[in-house]
Amino acid sequence: MNFDILGNLGEFIGALGVVLSLLLVARQMRLGHEQTRRNTRSVRAATFNSMVENSIRLLEHLFRDRELADFLARAADDPASLTPGEQLRWDSYMTAIYRHFGNLVYQRETGAMEEKMWDSYRRSFKDHLRTEPWVAWYLDHPHLFDHRLADEVRSMLEELAGEGVPHAVEWKAAGGRVGFKASIASEDGGPGSVPRWPLHPLPPD
Numbered sequence: 001m002n003f004d005i006l007g008n009l010g011e012f013i014g015a016l017g018v019v020l021s022l023l024l025v026a027r028q029m030r031l032g033h034e035q036t037r038r039n040t041r042s043v044r045a046a047t048f049n050s051m052v053e054n055s056i057r058l059l060e061h062l063f064r065d066r067e068l069a070d071f072l073a074r075a076a077d078d079p080a081s082l083t084p085g086e087q088l089r090w091d092s093y094m095t096a097i098y099r100h101f102g103n104l105v106y107q108r109e110t111g112a113m114e115e116k117m118w119d120s121y122r123r124s125f126k127d128h129l130r131t132e133p134w135v136a137w138y139l140d141h142p143h144l145f146d147h148r149l150a151d152e153v154r155s156m157l158e159e160l161a162g163e164g165v166p167h168a169v170e171w172k173a174a175g176g177r178v179g180f181k182a183s184i185a186s187e188d189g190g191p192g193s194v195p196r197w198p199l200h201p202l203p204p205d
Helices: 002-064 066-077 084-109 115-128 132-140 147-162 166-173
Strands: none
Touching (some): 066 132, 084 115, 084 132, 147 166
């Protein structure tokens, strides 16, 4: 009888130990999840701060430097009128802008950027693509950027074409290709002329 009691007691203690172990593991997992959430929030906060700083750096020169603002307005209106030096300046600025948006696309893909924040940046990006020279410049330089940015540009141009934006409609009518050299300039630049779309594949990187 005593051995039976001791055996039952041992089984009880063993079962209690298993329960306590499971509770301990559950608590550690919960703490681990909480730490992961805190880390995720910290990463996203750091990402947001970095994105805002990058945006400010790109914009501050415009509101601080009237000459640069006038130049960019003229370049966006008629890039063909630029001198070789000004063209280099325009290329450098546009490269910086598209690198910035390419980074935003990457941050969103990795989960470092919340969807709500990405949506606000995407709206800004799409507004820029309403400007024909912005699109023309990218279609002449897609090989400089990641394919993920090309996917976003294609998606936004599709949306703009659906909204009836003329240069996006022309782009779609000509095949809607991104990732190859293309020009949305017309043959003679005049209204109603035939779009010039020589979609020549770029040499492999």
